[in-house]
Amino acid sequence: MTSAGIAAVFDTAATQYAAVSPLLWNPMGEATVATAGIRSGERVLDVCCGTGASAVPAARAAGPHGHVDAIDLAAELLAHGRRRAAAEGLRNVRFIQADATTWQDRPYDVVQCVHGVFFLPDMDVSVTRLTGLLRPGGRLAVTTWAQGAMENFGRLFAEAVEHVRRAPVAPPTSRQAASRIDTEDDLHTYMTARGLTRVVVTRFPLRIPLDSAVAWQVVLGSGFRGMLTGLAEPAVDHVRSAFGRLLRERGMTGLDATSLIGVGTRP
Template sequence: MNDDPENPWADSAETARTFDAASGDFDELTPTVWGPAGQALVFQLGVAPDEAVLDACCGTGSSALPAAAVGPEGLVHGVDVADEMLEHGRLTAERRGLKNIEFVCADASQWEAPSDVPDAGYDVLSISYGVFFLPDMDRTFWRLVSLVRQGGRAGVTVWRRGAMEEFSSIVFDVASRYSPGLREHGVLRDRTPLHRIDTPDTLEAWLADAGTDSVEVRTLSNLLPATEELCWSLVTGTGLRAVLTGLDSGQVASVRQQIAEEVTARGLRTIDATTLVATGTVRRPPVSG
């Protein structure tokens, strides 16, 4: 059940179904989209040997897997509600011989640190592209920050304002020809709390309110060629996949063709996947609200 009117994705069961269905295509986007941001987040967080890391909304592991550089005496807990996504992460970890990372199917908003986490708490909290999908984003993030020790670090990645918007608009315009109700929902930025944290200034202030100091926000530029294959992967491998719900195979094929035609007609040559990477040091309790 969704009790968060600001965020239609706050229904964790519906979110799990959408991303489970997208899991294979989602992982195909790791080299070009999720991976660069995940690596940048782990680097900016300064993840060090022997540390304990909580990676919430971890998906297939774009930031959880790089965090496994904490080594054999460290640990990484990757948490997500979509178990099919997690399975891709587990298989990748197995191929790489990583023994210090565990992918757990759980609701991050209810997560409690298990017994293998030090009493002081996690050293690091990372959330890449997932914080705006959390139910009651502010309170859930504050709670996750509370699981991190004083002096630990917390960080997120989010789409920068304007990123993905032109392409998402095309997708919604085409899909609404088959599902008219989509016109009432709007694109991702309007359907989630993302619009409140998608500039460097608003994201910095939000992290500070969540109980972190020394906040640093960097912009990761990522302009992707708008090939037909990539465009369709961005539909089937992201939250945009929800626009295909209820369509039969013929309609889905038509949506794909018409998206390609609209991309060409509107002269969209690159897709803006620019991302904000923000980190801070956990120093104080979050501002209550």
């Protein structure tokens, strides 16, 4: 999917993305900021920031003498982030519609990207470039799905979509990139290969109780929504019904959203 296509998917999902954040995105954002060890006065770049799940806690941690640049392609997600920061009275964060592959500002004490690096075109080149935006001694934090996380959920949702489309559904292009960094060893090796030192990978377990309403909220407030592209509203309703039925039949009552958080230092 092109950058414009990704932005369009997440723009459409903005309201649902914000709604599901307390269950899914916010805990991951808070955990990433804590693991990265953002300190008062530090300058932070948050890439693929969405509605601010990691940018807002980063701004809190950086304090009034620090600063956070939060960038994303999706304007509607950014608007939610601005409202959230304003509600908390945070003046040290700015939400900017920008492409991470061309962002020039530097240097930063911390660059963080929560569940976003696998959406970037040419993940290797993009992550190496983000590392170059750090000052010497600065930290890169990358959060990604652990192996097996979201898989059963995604498999059932794809089955529901295929039932309605009456055709196989291709896995998202981001899946192949994400699968390269879905174990502690793989993420450690990957970040070391980008020139980072003192890499530490932390597992963040997260399990969300699931019913059909919450499951559909997760679909609409995440990248899974892209699988509905091109379907008319009645067809989307059929997918929702089929998905709910599959969840009940297969007894899926929880969503495994376990993540890995890798933090490394630029020499």
